[in-house]
Amino acid sequence: MVKVDVKGCLPFVDAAKYENSVKKALDAFDVLESEKGAGNDFLGWKHLPTATPEQLIKDCEAVRDCWAAKGVDLVIAIGIGGSYLGAKCAIEALSHNFAKQLARKDAPEVVFAGNNLSEEYLAELMDLAKERNVACIVISKSGTTTEPAVAFRIVKQFIEERYGKADAAERIVAITDAARGALKTLSTQEGYKTFVVPDDVGGRFSVLTPVGILPIVAAGFDVRAILKGAAEAEKALAMKSAENPAVVYAAMRNLLYAEYGKKVEILVNYNPKLQYFAEWWKQLYGESEGKDGKGIFPASVNNTADLHSMGQFIQEGDRVMFETVLHVEKALRSVVIGTDPQNLDQLNFLAGKSVEHCNHMAELGTKLAHIDGGVPQIEVSVPCLDAFNLGGLFYFFEFACGVSAYELGVNPFNQPGVEAYKKNMFALLEKPGYEEATKAIRKRL
Ligand code: PA5
Numbered sequence: 001m002v003k004v005d006v007k008g009c010l011p012f013v014d015a016a017k018y019e020n021s022v023k024k025a026l027d028a029f030d031v032l033e034s035e036k037g038a039g040n041d042f043l044g045w046k047h048l049p050t051a052t053p054e055q056l057i058k059d060c061e062a063v064r065d066c067w068a069a070k071g072v073d074l075v076i077a078i079g080i081g082g083s084y085l086g087a088k089c090a091i092e093a094l095s096h097n098f099a100k101q102l103a104r105k106d107a108p109e110v111v112f113a114g115n116n117l118s119e120e121y122l123a124e125l126m127d128l129a130k131e132r133n134v135a136c137i138v139i140s141k142s143g144t145t146t147e148p149a150v151a152f153r154i155v156k157q158f159i160e161e162r163y164g165k166a167d168a169a170e171r172i173v174a175i176t177d178a179a180r181g182a183l184k185t186l187s188t189q190e191g192y193k194t195f196v197v198p199d200d201v202g203g204r205f206s207v208l209t210p211v212g213i214l215p216i217v218a219a220g221f222d223v224r225a226i227l228k229g230a231a232e233a234e235k236a237l238a239m240k241s242a243e244n245p246a247v248v249y250a251a252m253r254n255l256l257y258a259e260y261g262k263k264v265e266i267l268v269n270y271n272p273k274l275q276y277f278a279e280w281w282k283q284l285y286g287e288s289e290g291k292d293g294k295g296i297f298p299a300s301v302n303n304t305a306d307l308h309s310m311g312q313f314i315q316e317g318d319r320v321m322f323e324t325v326l327h328v329e330k331a332l333r334s335v336v337i338g339t340d341p342q343n344l345d346q347l348n349f350l351a352g353k354s355v356e357h358c359n360h361m362a363e364l365g366t367k368l369a370h371i372d373g374g375v376p377q378i379e380v381s382v383p384c385l386d387a388f389n390l391g392g393l394f395y396f397f398e399f400a401c402g403v404s405a406y407e408l409g410v411n412p413f414n415q416p417g418v419e420a421y422k423k424n425m426f427a428l429l430e431k432p433g434y435e436e437a438t439k440a441i442r443k444r445l
């Protein structure tokens with residue numbers, strides 16, 4: 001189970017103010033649980049762990065098996081934002097660090113596209129596709145987002161040219177709205193298998209829908225264990241209590257922000273497999289809270305690497321940040337440091353100790369140094385980084401995000417600001433219907 005420890009913040013905050021923030025977080029918890037707050041038509045994510053039907057997983061496994069029968073060894077998952085980051089995060093967290101170099105054949109490699117507009121990226125993706133047996137999952141809730149639509153046009157043409165229209169229709173699966181959008185229309189016309197992004201689940205809360213489930217299953221990981229871990233968190237976090245980890249996390253981060261000028265939260269990990277967990281978390285909190293002129297800026301570091309780059313700033317720079325450390329109690333593999341008769345590197349004092357022990361001491365030493373440097377520390381911990389605990393982390397941060405954003409006083413479930421760049425881009429690209437905007441934007445250049 002996910003645990004939250006805020007002892008590393010206590011030297012910085014007034015106890016009575018913390019109690020007050022906990023009261024506000026409990027009120028926010030009630031708003032979330034009453035399902036009457038702002039954005040309450042987007043609460044479908046709350047019960048996904050316990051409500052996801054077994055048949056949905058079986059349908060995803062049927063796609064995986066169909067592609068296996070065709071010898072597919074490369075799945076291109078196309079999507080951006082919430083239609084990308086959850087699956088990317090899960091696959092990175094659960095994969096062998098060197099799966100590619102070991103050329104593991106137990107499942108196809110899943111690569112991602114449609115999350116940028118880099119021409120080089122797409123050209124090089126096609127270099128890879130030409131060498132491999134390819135299938136594609138195209139994911140867009142709206143079905144109209146430009147980046148994935150551009151990538152899909154290119155990948156679709158490639159698959160059709162290589163395999164023919166009929167086989168292409170079995171190699172392409174779409175995940176989109178049940179009824180609306182260009183991708184739904186195209187899928188119906190081309191006869192693609194489709195999965196539905198539920199109406200009441202926003203992109204950044206969609207990792208436990210087919211948006212995350214199909215790529216995770218395609219990559220060969222145990223999605224049932226992820227859902228089981230999330231279900232345990234769903235049950236535990238539903239209890240209203242000042243000790244509820246989501247309430248504690250929301251209360252402390254809002255207090256640090258509102259009363260102590262801590263405008264930046266850094267999510268810290270000590271395992272390279274968690275790098276994309278931070279990317280997923282940044283979208284979840286950035287899009288949910290950054291509005292109405294408010295919000296904690298979500299940032300991240302990957303330690304111990306970033307202790308040698310960002311460490312200086314965190315220790316001694318402008319005191320605007322606090323850290324939330326993802327603590328993984330036990331490594332799943334063991335590497336013990338050996339003895340060297342010459343001891344030229346003077347590391348014999350570590351002989352017999354595990355690398356993870358050194359990692360934990362680096363983590364603890366950093367925590368204490370950063371407390372001394374004026375950086376409050378929240379710790380979010382799990383027993384190990386496996387599918388079950390990853391599911392728990394997903395649900396914990398989603399639920400806590402709802403509580404925290406309501407405590408902050410914003411609607412956690414909309415993202416009106418995302419449209420601004422799109423309007424400018426369409427005007428600059430001369431999209432039909434944007435003629436006036438094109439004229440206006442040209443005057444600014
Ligand atoms: O959280 C969100 O809603 C966004 O990040 C979307 O997921 C992202 O913009 C992609 O949208 P769509 O799935 O409609 O292509």
